Every structure is written in C-alpha cells, then in structure tokens.
Amino acid sequence: MVPASTQRLEPPRAADLFTPKLITVLREGYSLSDLRADVIAGLTVAIVALPLSMAIAIASGVTPERGLYTAAVGGFLISALGGSRFQIGGPAAAFTVLVAGCVARNGVDGLFLATLMAGAFLLLIGVLRLGSYVKFIPYPVTVGFISGIAVILFIGQIGDLLGLHMASNPADIVPKLEAIGAALPTLNSAAVGVSIGTVLVIVGLRRYAPQFPGILIAVVLGALVVALLKLPVETIGTRFGGIPNSLPAPHLPAISVEKVMAVLPDAVSFALLGAIESLLSAMVADGMTGRRHRSNMELVAQGIANMASALFGGICATGTVARTATNVRSGARSPLAGMFHAVFVVLFMVVAAPLASFIPLAGLAGVLAVVAWNMIEKPAFAALVRTSWGDAMVLLITFGLTVVLGLTPAIIVGFALGALLFLHRMAQSAGVEVHVPPIAEDEPDEPGRPRYDPAASTDPDVAVYRITGAFFFGAAASVGAVLDRIADRHKALVLDFSAVPFIDSTAANTIEGIARKARRSGVRLLISGAGATTAATLAAHGVRAPEVQYVASIDAGLSAAHAAIAAA
Numbered sequence: 001m002v003p004a005s006t007q008r009l010e011p012p013r014a015a016d017l018f019t020p021k022l023i024t025v026l027r028e029g030y031s032l033s034d035l036r037a038d039v040i041a042g043l044t045v046a047i048v049a050l051p052l053s054m055a056i057a058i059a060s061g062v063t064p065e066r067g068l069y070t071a072a073v074g075g076f077l078i079s080a081l082g083g084s085r086f087q088i089g090g091p092a093a094a095f096t097v098l099v100a101g102c103v104a105r106n107g108v109d110g111l112f113l114a115t116l117m118a119g120a121f122l123l124l125i126g127v128l129r130l131g132s133y134v135k136f137i138p139y140p141v142t143v144g145f146i147s148g149i150a151v152i153l154f155i156g157q158i159g160d161l162l163g164l165h166m167a168s169n170p171a172d173i174v175p176k177l178e179a180i181g182a183a184l185p186t187l188n189s190a191a192v193g194v195s196i197g198t199v200l201v202i203v204g205l206r207r208y209a210p211q212f213p214g215i216l217i218a219v220v221l222g223a224l225v226v227a228l229l230k231l232p233v234e235t236i237g238t239r240f241g242g243i244p245n246s247l248p249a250p251h252l253p254a255i256s257v258e259k260v261m262a263v264l265p266d267a268v269s270f271a272l273l274g275a276i277e278s279l280l281s282a283m284v285a286d287g288m289t290g291r292r293h294r295s296n297m298e299l300v301a302q303g304i305a306n307m308a309s310a311l312f313g314g315i316c317a318t319g320t321v322a323r324t325a326t327n328v329r330s331g332a333r334s335p336l337a338g339m340f341h342a343v344f345v346v347l348f349m350v351v352a353a354p355l356a357s358f359i360p361l362a363g364l365a366g367v368l369a370v371v372a373w374n375m376i377e378k379p380a381f382a383a384l385v386r387t388s389w390g391d392a393m394v395l396l397i398t399f400g401l402t403v404v405l406g407l408t409p410a411i412i413v414g415f416a417l418g419a420l421l422f423l424h425r426m427a428q429s430a431g432v433e434v435h436v437p438p439i440a441e442d443e444p445d446e447p448g449r450p451r452y453d454p455a456a457s458t459d460p461d462v463a464v465y466r467i468t469g470a471f472f473f474g475a476a477a478s479v480g481a482v483l484d485r486i487a488d489r490h491k492a493l494v495l496d497f498s499a500v501p502f503i504d505s506t507a508a509n510t511i512e513g514i515a516r517k518a519r520r521s522g523v524r525l526l527i528s529g530a531g532a533t534t535a536a537t538l539a540a541h542g543v544r545a546p547e548v549q550y551v552a553s554i555d556a557g558l559s560a561a562h563a564a565i566a567a568a
Helices: 021-028 032-059 064-081 093-127 139-161 173-186 189-208 214-229 236-240 257-289 295-311 321-329 336-358 361-375 378-387 389-404 407-429 473-486 505-521 532-540 554-567
Strands: 431-434 462-468 492-499 524-528 548-551
Touching: 021 064, 032 064, 032 093, 032 139, 032 214, 032 321, 032 336, 032 361, 064 295, 064 336, 093 139, 093 257, 093 295, 093 361, 139 173, 139 189, 139 361, 139 378, 139 389, 139 407, 173 389, 189 214, 189 361, 214 336, 214 361, 236 336, 236 361, 257 295, 257 321, 257 407, 321 336, 378 389, 389 407, 462 554, 492 505, 492 554, 505 524, 505 532, 524 554, 548 554
Parallel strands: 462 492, 492 524, 524 548
Antiparallel strands: 431 462
C-alpha cells in the first residue's frame, strides 16, 4: 500500500465530470418511497413556480406564458441533465433587468436568439471545464450586483404596484424613473390596495404559517377580491388576453449576421449571469444537503435548457435559489422532483389557463416586490461595508454600476477592482525578515527547541533571511529592495523559502538579479527550504548551481556556508 504522504490524486475522469446526477441516482437505486417524495416535492415547487414564473415574465417585458414555457421546458432539462440532485430551473428574477433591456432593443425574436446563443455559450463553458472558475468572482462583487439587480427589479414594479398608466416603460433606470414620475397623477388606489394586501399575505404566511404556499395564496386571494368586488384593476386578461393551455411547437428564431452581432452583448450577459446564478443555487443545495454538485455538467445542462427554452418561446432559464431551497425542504430525493415540477407546470397550464386571466398585475408586482426585498443580501451588505474599506469600495461600485449602467460593466469593473484588492493584500502579506536562532531559555518546556547560539545570531560572515508569503510580481519589488541592500555585506547569504507557497517569474527574476550581484561581489548564495515547484521556477530563470546552492534547511545552509568560507 502506498503511504498517505506519497499518494497522488488522480485527475477526475470525463465520465465523472459529465454524468448527470439523475443517472447517478438511478444507479444507486430508486425506490417507490423515493418516487412518492419526489412527486410531492415537485408539486410543492410547481405551486410556488406557477405565479412566480408569470410575474417574472411580465417584469421581463414579455407575455406571462413565456415564463411558464421556461419553467416547463428549461426546468425539465436542467433537472434531467444537470449536475445537481436538487436544482430547480426556470425563469429567475435576477434576469428581468437584462431580458427587459434585450426586448426593448431587439424585440422578442431578438430575445429568443440571445437566449439561444447564451445557451451555446454555457454549453461551451461546461464542455471546456471552466465551471470552477465562475466561483472565483469575489463575494463583494456577487453581493453588489445581486443587490443592484434587486433595486432595479423593485423600481420596475412601481408602475404596476401603483396601477399607473405609463406612456412608455424604458429599460434604463433614469428614463424609467422619469416615466414613473410623469405617470404619478394616474395612481390607482385599488391597485395599491391589492399590491399591499399581496405583500402582507406573503409576509404574514411566511412568518406564521410557512408550510403554506404564501405566493400562490396571495395571488389567488387578490384575484378573488378583484373579481368579486369588480375593482378597476388591470389583470393578465385585460393586458395580455390570457395564456394558452399548451406548449407551442418548437421553432428557430430569425438568424442573420446583423442580428447575431446586435444581440451578442445580451447573450454574453445572459450566459455570465446564468452561470453565476445556477452555480450559486447548486452550492446552496449542497450546503443544505451535504451533497456535491458537478459544476461543469450543471453548466452543460443549463446551456441545453436555454437553447431548448428559446426554441419553445421561453426566456432565460437558470437554477433558482428560492425554488431549489423549497425543493430540498419539501423532501426531494433526486432530480426527478425537478422534472415532476416541470410536468405539473404544464398540467396547470392545461387545466387552469382560463383562470389565469383574472390574476391582477398589482398582485404579481407585489410578489416581485417581496422577491426583490429578499434578493438584497442585507446582512452581507452591512458586514462588508463595516469590516473592510477595500471590500466596501468593490461592493458599492459594483452595486452603483449595476443600477446605473447594467450587469456586464458592473461585473467587469467589480472583478477588476477585486483582483487589484487581492493583489494589494497579497503583496502586503509577503515580506523578508532576518532569521535569528531562538533563545531556548525563553520557553524552557518547549520540546525540541534549539538552544541559543550567540555565534550564529551575531555571525558577521553569514546572513540568513526568510521570505514569507506568496512571492509574486506585487511583492517582488519590495522584497528585492531589502535583499539588494544586504547582499554584499557578508561572505555568504542564506535565503529561506520554506514559508513561500508560490513564486512567479517576476519574483524568480528578482532572485536571479540578487544572485548575479552576489556572484560579482564574491558572496556565496544558498537557498534553503524551497519546494520542488519553487526550485524549478528559480532554476528556469537562471538561479541554479554551481553559482547557487540549494539546501534542505537553514541549519544545513549555515553549515554549508561556513564550510565554503573556510575552504575559500
């Protein structure tokens, strides 16, 4: 048997990375009790998804059935092909801002093309095994853009919350606020009452009876109140004429070079947000269940699901945190729960499509107002602002850019600032310090501690310096400056690399300069404690024998240095 210290971890096979969790579950064994639990969980999630999918579609600037198509087609494929046992896919509130902007610029057919292209991008990201890199987006950036999207989502609901008759509904935030202000004289008190009632019912049930589907109950109650009291409130029927009771036949959107180039920025934004949102949702499910998802397979499934959603007239599909958490809490056992959720959405369309016409838009706006409030990670936002000026700067800039300019520039700028902040902190953590043997009498009970050696601590011939932290281009200049000042003051110099986890080419080139100067000055240079990777990087940049001697430890370096001085 190979000792644990010498065992090598084999890289995962493609079959391990790209096997849907559904196949894994079926291989493990699937019982009748598992089926029963998945059916119940799927039904529970479908009840939550039904009004939410329509509300998200309306907020995205399309008709409500587009959200149902997305939940049915995209949700089924995400569960069937995905890398998570519990992921629930469908339309997500975070996409409403992007989708509405795409529709305003390119029309609904342009939206379908952008969604199709985003699916292809997601598929490619998964196949190229880039899923793990999505997790490198800094936490302040994630909190900032999600909170910014939540603010935009809420602003987008103000018109329906107040029952305003708006002459236009621009996608950009400043013109939208101007349009809302111009329409304020048309405020509808009945719509305000319905929206407030919807919010109170959802919040009240969530607090006092969380086992009930608060969103569905609130929407149904709102529809009953509007119908029975004949309130002058706009409904799905009055604005959209109702919803169909079946899925449409698949068809390709119109494709041309000009159209592709026009929607390319939207497609990139859809793919980027879809990857982030779906993997965040999968990680939430992992945290709740103790399981691990396959990120690359998840992205492959997201890509296929988005392409299929576009073919069936749906909008962007992604993993959804709230519905996935509901799925887990409802006792789901496998991806079949998500597939059942999609089937139940279709059944609801077949059976209850005529009833959807009575749903008030103010009620759906109230649902999304609650969703927007919950999207803002308030404790995380406050903690980041309080704890670090750097993280607060990245957070607030990302948040502001998301609200004013949109998601893509916000993520690019936020990621760049986060990377610069990381490099600054890493550079500060790296340093160089003189090594002096410890005094054993200070800690008489510490076993194995060497006794104080006055000759070594005051050695005029040999200097020992220890480099600590990641030694990279951000720290190379400061460390090099320190070493440069002491390289020619002794007959030998020992540089200890035992506390250096990483070295890049810039830092290696800095050490090569120190070695060159030491050679010209007749100073013997020894490097101790360098790992195999560090030693290889240094050697590749000319820091090699016989000019430089590599030793295992500082003590070995001191012995070798004194031996070389004595022989000289």
